[in-house]
Ligand SMILES: NC(=O)C1=CN([C@@H]2O[C@H](COP(=O)(O)OP(=O)(O)OC[C@H]3O[C@@H](n4cnc5c(N)ncnc54)[C@H](OP(=O)(O)O)[C@@H]3O)[C@@H](O)[C@H]2O)[C@H](O)CC1
């Protein structure tokens with residue numbers, strides 16, 4: 209589903225350090241109502257909206273202030289007539305706010321229940337709603353032991369019985385900064401249907417594992433004003449943060465919308481070039497060349513494409529999209545070196561990235577390349593470019609994308625669930641909000657690369673082209689899923705006309 213249009217403040221993404229600074233600033237103001245009271249009241253509003261008739265609620269409460277929020281919510285729900293069981297995993301000292309919350313909870317009708325009673329249940333969970341207040345932004349290590357058993361039991365029951373789960377602030381076990389389950393395959397996290405997050409939006413709710421754990425994300429700012437020195441580090445890439453397309457002059461011709469060369473096509477791989485080339489055509493490039501290293505093909509369905517041997521293509525001033533089906537042969541490397549040396553605005557994808565990762569001379573050539581460029585790695589290609597493992601890339605996708613942008617002085621689209629966009633010399637990243645698992649099929653990367661090429665050809669900067677391309681690509685897949693062409697069986701070819709439709713809609717909306 210396309211992301212709903214939401215106010216700009218919801219789009220800003222704050223790291224935990226910034227959220228802590230907001231918390232501190234608010235504490236310093238000594239407001240009569242504590243942040244914890246406001247957090248619990250916000251949760252109360254959400255619960256009573258989702259479940260207006262009082263019913264049976266299970267609340268999980270951990271040792272920190274996330275548990276304090278949960279304990280206070282338990283007291284509020286109990287006084288409103290809900291039947292509340294609260295399972296506490298406490299350890300160590302409580303903060304003053306948490307102590308007050310637990311006191312209110314113990315004076316309410318909420319019943320304490322032992323974690324072991326829940327982990328022993330293999331059948332029915334007698335609850336209509338579950339609240340997760342085990343760990344918030346204070347999670348400091350993988351969840352293990354009894355807490356992990358509890359999360360496993362809750363995930364199993366909520367999935368089998370379709371019980372909604374509201375995570376307070378962040379699903380317990382997920383990192384608010386990275387969106388990765390802390391501990392990777394050894395870790396565990398709550399699978400929430402809703403996350404009510406406090407004070408500001410967080411990157412970890414939108415990338416990596418977040419799509420499988422956070423559910424619908426709702427932000428409550430707790431009426432705290434953000435002071436000027438607390439800055440977001442990123443924003444969501446969605447319908448209301450997209451750049452506009454340049455207006456098409458009435459007096460224009462095909463030369464007005466730029467030329468794109470797709471460079472790839474090793475033996476058996478002509479399809480990748482054709483997918484990228486067709487996308488460039490359908491998304492507005494004036495002229496599109498399909499340069500094939502070995503597999504010369506003519507696109508009889510789209511004779512507008514100029515298919516030719518890559519080696520014979522004389523470069524002029526076209527945008528170059530290098531990599532779709534290029535292979536990693538010596539001749540592929542030679543051609544890539546020629547393309548980089550021409551110093552055109554470029555998109556590097558697929559095997560162009562693999563060759564770049566392997567060959568130091570290509571890396572040096574890219575350092576001399578001063579025109580703008582976009583690199584579109586998936587996590588494995590990113591890992592090769594960085595000499596990291598895929599697990600390291602996925603454990604912190606924002607750090608990986610930002611390091612790539614710096615190292616390769618390029619705009620980066622790190623693909624995957626919640627694609628991360630970074631640019632050199634600017635720490636502000638974006639996380640793309642559109643797209644779904646239907647895109648996890650061969651050829652969709654070629655389509656994205658061709659789309660970037662077409663937007664560059666029409667005059668967008670590399671950053672604007674990457675942001676718009678990423679969103680259009682995802683939203684086209686979302687639209688196709690809405691009418692049944694996915695999530696299973698969506699093909700890269702079907703994306704192409706859907707992208708054209710989304711792009712024209714974007715242009716039409718911009719002209720309203
Ligand atoms: N910041 C805000 O805007 C507001 C915060 N509120 C809520 O408070 C939490 C943050 O509270 P905090 O106490 O800092 O942290 P947590 O509740 O997330 O958890 C910290 C405690 O958990 C222990 N811990 C951490 N990781 C693990 C683990 N894997 N297994 C077991 N225990 C763990 C940690 O122990 P340490 O040994 O690491 O110290 C702490 O005991 C925030 O998320 C909001 O929900 C507000 O009330 C609203 C405003």
Ligand SMILES: [K+]
Nearest residue numbers: 340343378380
């Ligand atoms: K939580």
